[in-house]
């Protein structure tokens with residue numbers, strides 16, 4: 001569905017750097033701990049076909065320097081930070097490609113990527129150079145710049161047909177909120193349908209759309225928000241089986257709307273594949289059926305591609321697997337490869353809807369600032385130049401096959417599913433009941449993996465695997481081998497069936 005890019009206008013190597021220690025072809029690039037003089041730390045790209053860094057653990061994990069830094073930070077940071085960072089208790093020094101190196105010098109293969117943020121991996125030299133170059137010229141946004149114009153052009157070329165216009169923002173929730181305002185501007189209605197297991201951010205306008213209990217304690221939630229089960233077939237709440245179910249969940253959504261809506265549905269918000277729920281992959285005909293429900297109500301389908309976009313699923317966009325054409329798309333995470341940038345993709349006609357389309361009605365202080373713009377443009381150029389969508393499909397298929405073998409080997413591996421480098425693994429006490437493994441076991445899995453050099457969201461029984469798109473086959477194999485060792489440890493030494 002995505003259209004090919006024309007050849008990149010210029011490559012990072014052609015950028016002229018004029019600051020400090022830089023050369024005509026870019027800033028000084030060095031390896032190892034960040035130097036005090038602030039020179040950019042990054043490695044040159046490994047030539048295609050090279051295996052990349054491998055895990056290498058040389059101290060206890062966390063090591064002494066990590067422990068000291070973590071403790072220092074803990075004495076100032078407020079509670080509520082990410083569970084994965086609390087459990088890991090690590091302090092990182094730098095990254096290279098699909099690896100992270102901690103302050104004690106331990107190297108980890110990264111199956112986390114900042115929840116799919118690090119699409120180009122860590123310290124990609126092209127991105128480092130582009131950001132450093134831009135930082136030396138202009139950081140504050142609002143006005144057109146050559147870089148911003150190019151970012152919008154490249155984004156429009158990569159976008160699905162009909163969604164060639166964009167607004168840029170800084171965070172995912174902000175983008176989804178903007179998409180809702182757009183849908184309301186167009187339809188002049190206000191209600192929203194979302195899905196069990198869905199996640200769209202934590203701000204006031206979208207927190208009610210979170211499909212789990214994490215919104216409890218934040219009421220009253222906005223009115224007119226309804227929620228129905230997603231096609232999470234391994235955990236079907238109707239205890240049915242696809243395709244014999246005839247996608248009863250879609251029928252249920254119809255019934256739910258009929259009985260609860262005030263007849264003012266503006267939007268249906270769906271992830272093409274659910275990330276936070278556990279990298280859940282619905283059948284390919286699910287999203288088109290959901291769009292049909294939206295159509296029956298004259299509502300917009302918003303595809304939230306925050307996780308699934310930018311090559312994550314082995315295609316440029318998650319929607320390409322089902323062929324659905326949403327009215328609005330929200331994007332972020334891998335879009336800036338670590339730089340905080342998100343966006344809403346829409347059609348020219350939809351963009352004229354008011355009040356959304358009025359001057360200043362849909363802008364923000366930082367959205368599309370010059371650094372964000374170069375991050376988007378360089379990410380898109382690099383994805384194209386290095387064939388990262390293809391790498392995501394190929395290495396993803398390879399990794400999926402390796403993980404399927406673990407399902408054959410370990411009784412507690414209940415389900416393995418994936419598209420590209422978005423892979424989910426359900427860990428269960430019992431394959432028949434599908435009851436999830438206890439938290440003490442999954443946290444042990446997370447820590448045992450770290451000890452062997454793998455960072456993976458395995459602390460939850462719906463394990464999420466979403467490495468950088470630059471991961472090599474060798475690194476993926478190393479990660480899968482570590483999981484094999486960890487699962488053998490669980491089987492042989494832990495009471496996985498009964499532990500809380």
Ligand SMILES: Cc1ncc(COP(=O)(O)O)c(C=O)c1O
Nearest residue numbers: 171172173199200201304306307
């Ligand atoms: C699908 C989806 N939408 C929106 C968001 C919210 O993004 P942010 O945390 O940047 O607000 C997330 C975050 O994980 C997400 O996965």
